[in-house]
Amino acid sequence: MLNIEKLVKSFAGEKARGRRRGDAQAAVFAVNDVSFEVKEGELFTLLGPSGCGKTTTLRSIAGLEHPDSGRITVGDRVMFQRGGDHGRSVNLPANQRGLGMVFQSYAIWPHMSVFDNVAFPLQVRKRSERPSKAQITERVDRVLETMELTPQASRQATKLSGGQQQRLALARALVIEPPLLLLDEPLSNLDAKLRESLRYELKRLQRELGITAIYVTHDQIEALALSNKIAVMTAGEVVQLGKPREVYESPANKFVAEFIGTSNFMPGTIGARDAEHLTVETANGKLYLQSAAQLVVGDEVVVSIRPEAVELSRTSLGAVKNEWSGKVVARAFLGDAVDHVVAVGKQELRVRVNPSVSIEPGSEVYLRLDPTKISLVPVG
Amino acid sequence: MTLADRVMDRSEVVEESRWRRLVPTPKVAIVAGVAALVGYLALVPLGYLFWGTFFDNEGLEFGGFRRAYGNDRMGELLQNSLSFAIGAAVLSLTVGTTLAYLNVRTAVPFKALFFAASIVPLIVPGILYTISWIFLASPDIGLLNTALEPIFGSAPLDIFTIWGMIWVEGLHSSPIVFLLMVAAFRSMDPSLEESALMSGATRLQTLRKVTLPLVRPALLSSVLIILITSLESFEVPALLGLQNNIYVFTSRIYFVLRTYPPDLAAAGALAVGLLLIAVTGVAISRLLAGRGSGTFQTITGKGFRPRPMDLGRWKPVVGTGILLYFSATVLAPLLVLVYTSLLPFYRKPSMDVFSALTTDNYVELLHLDQAQTALRNSLMLGVGTATLVMAVMAIAAWIAIRSRIPGRGVLEQLTFIPLVIPGLVLGLALSFVYLRSPIPIYGTMFILLIAYCTKYMPYGMRYATTSMGQISSELEESALVSGASWWKTFRRVLLPLLAPGILAGWVYILVVSFRELSSSILLYSPGNEVLSILIFEQYENGQFTVLAALGVVMVLTLVVLVTIAYKIGARVGLRND
Known part of the structure; x- marks a missing residue:
C-alpha cells in the first residue's frame, strides 16, 4: 500500500545541495535512509522521542516536506522520487496527493462552521472532479454521522470541545475517502482521560472503516495500544520495526528497551547454550533465559529485564531457577502498582509488583526473574 | 528508443x-x-537620490556637498539637529516612562486621562500641534505669554527657540513612549519586583536595580524611535526654527529647495547626510538590542495584572502633575485651536472677544x-x-x-x-x-x-x-x-x-x-x-x-x-x- 524507500531529508543540507557529496557533512539528517512498507488496512506507528524524524517522515509522505532523496509510493502512484536508480524526479505537491491528514493542533479553520470545514476538501477539487452540491452535502453528512458530529454541523468550529475537534479533524481528513490517513500526534492535545477513551475510539473507527493509517507519536503506550506495527525511530533512523509485542518483549537494542517502558540492564557473558536455552553469567549469578540469537559460549551480552518481569517475596522458594536475594532500597506506591528499588549485589533493580505486595525499605527479599520475559540486547 | x-x-x-x-x-x-x-x-528612490546627489551631467561631483555643508554650516546643522533630537528624546522618555510606570504599577488617580493623552499624536497631526503651540507661546501672540505677563514681565516664553522646538516635539512624542513602556511594564512578571522587595530592597532600589534594567530593551527602542522621528520631523523645525534661522537637516533641505533656483544636488547631499545618521541610529539600536536579547527571557509575552502600589501621601502631588500634563499635551492645544477657529480675526481673549465669537x-x-x-x-x-x-x-x-x-x-x-x-x-x-x-x-x-x-x-x-x-x-x-x-x-x-x-x-x-x-x-x-x-x-x-x-x-x-x-x-x- 504505502512504500517508503531510502528516504533522506537533511536540513542544513539545503545549502550544501549542488556541492560535492563529501562537502555536505555539516548537514543534519532529520530522516536518514528510512524504508518501510505499510499494508492495506494496517495502522502503522512511527514512534520515537522528539526530534527523531518521525514527523518529518510523515510530512514527507504528506508532501509538506521536500525530501532530499528516496521514493514514496501510495498504491501504484508515485508521490515522490529522487536520486538513486529511481529515474526521473517526481514530487507531487501536497494538494495533488489526495491523502487525509490530522494535524497535531487539528488545524480546524476557525472562520468556518463544522460543516464547511468538512466540505472544504470536496469544494476545492478541480471543477471536473468536483461532486455536485447535493453530493457534497450527502457525503459530509455521512462523515459527520460516523463521527457523531451531526448535531454540531452548523456550529462554529471553534465552539467544539477538545474531543469533538479531534473528531472534526478526522472527519475532514476522511471525507475524500483517502487511500491513506496521516495522523500527527492527534491525541497529544487532550487530557489523559479523554486521550484514553479516544484512543479506543480511533482504533475502532480505523478497523471498522478499514482505513490504512500512519500514526506518529512519542507516547509508547499509545503506540502499543493502537498499532498493528511499530517503527521505532531515533536520530532519523528506524531502529526496530515490528509488532507491538515483539518490540516490547524483545527490543532490538538498549535505546528501544529504554524508550519503550523502563528496563533494567545487566552485562554478562554466555555461560552455556542448549538450542534456545541460554545460561548467562552475570555479576549477580546465573540467569536462565530463551533466545534465538546467534550467540556462542563466551559472547558478551546485555540482559534487559522489565520491572514487571520480576516477582518479589520475603521468602525463598528454594530450588527455583533465576532466584536472587536482595535488599529493598526504596519503594513508591503508584496506585495500580508498587515500585521497588532492590539492591542486588552492586546493582539496583527496579521491580514493579502488584499493590498487594509492598515491602518496606531495608527488608531482605527474594527476586524471581521469569526466563520467558528476559531479553538480550546487543552490546553497545 | x-x-x-x-x-x-x-x-x-x-x-x-x-x-x-x-x-x-x-x-x-x-x-x-x-x-x-x-x-x-x-x-529605486534611493538609487536616484544617490545618483542625483553625486552625479551631474559632467560625472561625479561633490559640489552639492560643498554648497550644503560649506561655510561651517556642517557643525551648526549637526549641533542643532542633535540637540533637538536628543532634547526631545530626553523629555519624552522621562515623561512617558514616568507616566507608564505610574499607570501600570500604582493606584494613580485620573487613569482615564492617560489613554486620552496617549492618542493625541494620532488625532492631532504635528503641524496642528505646532501651530497650536505658536498660538500659545509665541512672543507676539501667545496666549500663555499674555496670561503670564503680569507676573514675569513681557513675553517670558518664546516658542521660536531650540527649547521651544524640543518642548513641542518632546510633548508630542511622549505618548508614543508611554504606550511602548506600558506594554513593557505590563509584560514584566511582577514577582521579579516582589522578590526584590522581599530581599529587603526599597522601592527605589527595586526600581533602579530590577525594574529599569528589565525594561531596558523597551527603553532603548523608545529612545531610538524618538531620536529618529525627531530627526525626521519637518513641521516643528520648519514652523518654529526657520523664524530665527535655527536650521536642522529637514528644514535646511526645505529651505534649499524653496530658494530660487532650487539646488537639488545640495538638497540631496543634506538628505544623504540625514539618511546616514538615521541608518547609524538603527544599526546601533540593533547592536544594543541584539546584545540584550536572550538576557531578557524573563519578560514574557504574558499579560500580568499586578496589585497596584498605593501612592499614599504622594497621591495629591502626582494627581496634580497628571492634570498639568494633560492640560499641556491635550487640553491647551485643542482649546486654543477651537478658540481661534471661532474668531473673526486673531486676537487675545477678552470679554469683547468672547461675545463676538462666530x-x-x-x-x-x-x-x-x-x-x-x-x-x-x-x-x-x-x-x-x-x-x-x-x-x-x-x-x-x-x-x-x-x-x-x-x-x-x-x-x-x-x-x-x-x-x-x-x-x-x-x-x-x-x-x-x-x-x-x-x-x-x-x-x-x-x-x-x-x-x-x-x-x-x-x-x-x-x-x-x-x-x-x-x-x-x-x-x-x-x-x-x-x-x-x-x-x-x-x-x-x-x-x-x-x-x-x-x-x-x-x-x-x-x-x-x-x-x-x-x-x-x-x-x-x-x-x-x-x-x-x-x-x-x-x-x-x-x-x-x-x-x-x-x-x-x-x-x-x-x-x-x-x-x-x-x-x-x-x-x-x-x-x-
Whole structure:
C-alpha cells in the first residue's frame, strides 16, 4: 500500500545541495535512509522521542516536506522520487496527493462552521472532479454521522470541545475517502482521560472503516495500544520495526528497551547454550533465559529485564531457577502498582509488583526473574 | 528508443510538471509581482537620490556637498539637529516612562486621562500641534505669554527657540513612549519586583536595580524611535526654527529647495547626510538590542495584572502633575485651536472677544473649493494607500513568513527600508525619480500615492506579518493536504483569517496617510493639495482663523477614523502604537 524507500531529508543540507557529496557533512539528517512498507488496512506507528524524524517522515509522505532523496509510493502512484536508480524526479505537491491528514493542533479553520470545514476538501477539487452540491452535502453528512458530529454541523468550529475537534479533524481528513490517513500526534492535545477513551475510539473507527493509517507519536503506550506495527525511530533512523509485542518483549537494542517502558540492564557473558536455552553469567549469578540469537559460549551480552518481569517475596522458594536475594532500597506506591528499588549485589533493580505486595525499605527479599520475559540486547 | 517507448516512459506526473515550468501558475506570477513591486518601491528612490546627489551631467561631483555643508554650516546643522533630537528624546522618555510606570504599577488617580493623552499624536497631526503651540507661546501672540505677563514681565516664553522646538516635539512624542513602556511594564512578571522587595530592597532600589534594567530593551527602542522621528520631523523645525534661522537637516533641505533656483544636488547631499545618521541610529539600536536579547527571557509575552502600589501621601502631588500634563499635551492645544477657529480675526481673549465669537470661519470653509479638494484628496489618498499597501503586504508577509522561497528574508528587509528614510528625503528622492523618468506622473496625485505607499509599506508589513504569525501554519497545510491550490488556500483560508489584522492595518494606514505632510510638501503641485499642505500654506499666508477651523475639521475626522481603528484593533488584539 504505502512504500517508503531510502528516504533522506537533511536540513542544513539545503545549502550544501549542488556541492560535492563529501562537502555536505555539516548537514543534519532529520530522516536518514528510512524504508518501510505499510499494508492495506494496517495502522502503522512511527514512534520515537522528539526530534527523531518521525514527523518529518510523515510530512514527507504528506508532501509538506521536500525530501532530499528516496521514493514514496501510495498504491501504484508515485508521490515522490529522487536520486538513486529511481529515474526521473517526481514530487507531487501536497494538494495533488489526495491523502487525509490530522494535524497535531487539528488545524480546524476557525472562520468556518463544522460543516464547511468538512466540505472544504470536496469544494476545492478541480471543477471536473468536483461532486455536485447535493453530493457534497450527502457525503459530509455521512462523515459527520460516523463521527457523531451531526448535531454540531452548523456550529462554529471553534465552539467544539477538545474531543469533538479531534473528531472534526478526522472527519475532514476522511471525507475524500483517502487511500491513506496521516495522523500527527492527534491525541497529544487532550487530557489523559479523554486521550484514553479516544484512543479506543480511533482504533475502532480505523478497523471498522478499514482505513490504512500512519500514526506518529512519542507516547509508547499509545503506540502499543493502537498499532498493528511499530517503527521505532531515533536520530532519523528506524531502529526496530515490528509488532507491538515483539518490540516490547524483545527490543532490538538498549535505546528501544529504554524508550519503550523502563528496563533494567545487566552485562554478562554466555555461560552455556542448549538450542534456545541460554545460561548467562552475570555479576549477580546465573540467569536462565530463551533466545534465538546467534550467540556462542563466551559472547558478551546485555540482559534487559522489565520491572514487571520480576516477582518479589520475603521468602525463598528454594530450588527455583533465576532466584536472587536482595535488599529493598526504596519503594513508591503508584496506585495500580508498587515500585521497588532492590539492591542486588552492586546493582539496583527496579521491580514493579502488584499493590498487594509492598515491602518496606531495608527488608531482605527474594527476586524471581521469569526466563520467558528476559531479553538480550546487543552490546553497545 | 522509439517514440512510443518515450511516451510510455513518461508518467503523467512528469508531463504535468513540465507544463508547470512553461506556464507560470498564479502563485508564481503573484509572488514575482509582489517581490518586484516591493523592490521597486524600496530601492529605486534611493538609487536616484544617490545618483542625483553625486552625479551631474559632467560625472561625479561633490559640489552639492560643498554648497550644503560649506561655510561651517556642517557643525551648526549637526549641533542643532542633535540637540533637538536628543532634547526631545530626553523629555519624552522621562515623561512617558514616568507616566507608564505610574499607570501600570500604582493606584494613580485620573487613569482615564492617560489613554486620552496617549492618542493625541494620532488625532492631532504635528503641524496642528505646532501651530497650536505658536498660538500659545509665541512672543507676539501667545496666549500663555499674555496670561503670564503680569507676573514675569513681557513675553517670558518664546516658542521660536531650540527649547521651544524640543518642548513641542518632546510633548508630542511622549505618548508614543508611554504606550511602548506600558506594554513593557505590563509584560514584566511582577514577582521579579516582589522578590526584590522581599530581599529587603526599597522601592527605589527595586526600581533602579530590577525594574529599569528589565525594561531596558523597551527603553532603548523608545529612545531610538524618538531620536529618529525627531530627526525626521519637518513641521516643528520648519514652523518654529526657520523664524530665527535655527536650521536642522529637514528644514535646511526645505529651505534649499524653496530658494530660487532650487539646488537639488545640495538638497540631496543634506538628505544623504540625514539618511546616514538615521541608518547609524538603527544599526546601533540593533547592536544594543541584539546584545540584550536572550538576557531578557524573563519578560514574557504574558499579560500580568499586578496589585497596584498605593501612592499614599504622594497621591495629591502626582494627581496634580497628571492634570498639568494633560492640560499641556491635550487640553491647551485643542482649546486654543477651537478658540481661534471661532474668531473673526486673531486676537487675545477678552470679554469683547468672547461675545463676538462666530462660526463664520466654518461657513467660509464650505465655500472654499481648495479646502474641499484638499479634504477629498487626503481621504482618497488615504483609502488608496491603505488598500494597495495591505493587499500587497498580505502577500509579502506570506512570502516572508510562510514560504520557503529563497530570498524571502531579503524581501522582508526591503519592506522595512522606508522606515529609515525620513519623509522629506523620500519626497526629494521621488522627485528625483519622476523628474527624470518618462512616466508622466510628476505633479499628479499618483506621485503622492507612490510616496505614501512607500512610506507606509513597513507599517502594513508589520500588521500583516503579526497577523500571519498568529495563524498556525497547520491551518494552511491542512488546506493544501485537502487538495486546495495555493491561491484557493490563500483566498479561502488565509485571507479570512488575516482579515481582522489587515483591516486594522488598513485603518491605521488610512489615518497616517490622511495627515501626511513631510513627503507631500516636496511633491504636491497647486491644485493637488492635501489637507496638511493646505494648512501649511494658510499658516504661511497668515490665515490663522480659517486654518484653525480647517484644523478642527481635520481633528474631528481623525477622531472618527482613530475610534474605528481602536475598535478594530481591540478586537484583533493589535495596538496602534
